Amino acid sequence: MELNIDEDILKAYGFTLDIVNLQQIGSGHINRTYLLSALQNDKQYILQNINVHVFKDPFAIANNIEAVADYLKANNPDYLFPAPIPTLHGELMFAHHGDYWRLLPFVANTMAYDTLSDPKQAYEAAKQFGKLSRLLNHFDTAVLKPTIPGFHNLSWRYEQFTFALSQATAVLKQNANHEIETALRHHFIVDYYKSYEHRKDFPNRVMHHDTKISNVLLNEEDNTGICVIDLDTLMPGKFISDLGDMMRTYLCAYAENETDLNKIKIRLPYFKATVEGYLSEMANILTPTEKELILFSGKYIIYMQALRFLTDYLNGSIYYPIAYPTQNLDRTKNQLKLLNELFENEKILQDIIEECLS
Structure with missing residues (x-):
């Protein structure tokens, strides 16, 4: 499946198309989600496009998550809270032709289930x-x-x-x-x-x-x-x-x-x-x-x-x-x-x- 992701989105986070592998993942119906694998160091990230038809104020999302992340970092620094990674310019999201993108840490050795079996x-x-x-x-x-x-x-x-x-x-x-x-x-x-x-x-x-x-x-x-x-x-x-x-x-x-x-x-x-x-x-x-x-x-x-x-x-x-x-x-x-x-x-x-x- 062709992914059609503009390279400017990747460049905002320090990547280019030739040094990453992208794979669409997830069963969510709202946002488009991709697994981004950096070829040079095997690090993985989650790249996500926010659905602005559902979330009409993406910056409210970004500001909420940042406020909670700052609080947890100050009060419970050991708690794993996968907040978005800032762009190279320190922005919480990357705005591109009316779309909003964010990069999240990938948490290794974990599973997200679609259905419960136990x-x-x-x-x-x-x-x-x-x-x-x-x-x-x-x-x-x-x-x-x-x-x-x-x-x-x-x-x-x-x-x-x-x-x-x-x-x-x-x-x-x-x-x-x-x-x-x-x-x-x-x-x-x-x-x-x-x-x-x-x-x-x-x-x-x-x-x-x-x-x-x-x-x-x-x-x-x-x-x-x-x-x-x-x-x-x-x-x-x-x-x-x-x-x-x-x-x-x-x-x-x-x-x-x-x-x-x-x-x-x-x-x-x-x-x-x-x-x-x-x-x-x-x-x-x-x-x-x-x-x-x-x-x-x-x-x-x-x-x-x-x-x-x-x-x-x-x-x-x-x-x-x-x-x-x-x-x-x-x-x-x-x-x-x-x-x-x-x-x-x-x-x-x-x-x-x-x-x-x-």
Whole structure:
């Protein structure tokens, strides 16, 4: 596959096309990512193009990461935080014809998985995401800018859904009638969140906001956690964003594109491993209110994702890439089934949480 990367981008970091090997990598749908191997010394780097359609203010990303990197360097210098490498002119990114590029260190002897195959992986990943937030417990979140405004704002996502519903064609509404009714019936999740939102012991923290398994590096030999990657959505948020997203993506053996809803089940060992891993780092700093909302975090994020898929379906599928016309509706059904599994197993799951907290 021809890569078509302008040599000026490489020169900004001291490379030329003849002294590097480039290979496109990664399963992410947002940014284009390449493995850059320097032929003269065998050093490897990650070269990445930031998607400005999703991240409309790339400098917010760069400034957030720099602020966090500086804080960690001063307070936890041994912590591995793979921040971008400056250009030869000391810039955080290289702007080129409206595109923004960055170079990141490559962390050797690690693996980034697309799917979980062992509860240990869930434990280690959850531990790493928890560790990052714990180390930043005293960091001033007001320093950070939202890189995607409203990203995990459930009230706003619900408003987007109801507006899409008011504008949708009769055919789309008819096709999604059951899912629309289910989404409307679960509005109590929004109200429940609002009842906690402004409590003093429900603070804003530095959150990753995209805690899928592929965004953490594990040791390739024993799967112990090494570090967190893909820091574009590192911004202020509630702890439920990170833990909830882990529940959404770790608990079921099948992702949101699975259409056989009978397969959408919660794997209890993965739930316990996720909660244990997260609490191994965060238990001592979570407030009583936060501990009360551990299970709710999964409901919050899963419901939000169901709303986002349903909203996109009603809008004509203009945001999420689709392979067939009803894919976003199928994704909605998938997430609503996962949400129902959380409610159906609530007593078992809450008992596991209490066990982990004790």
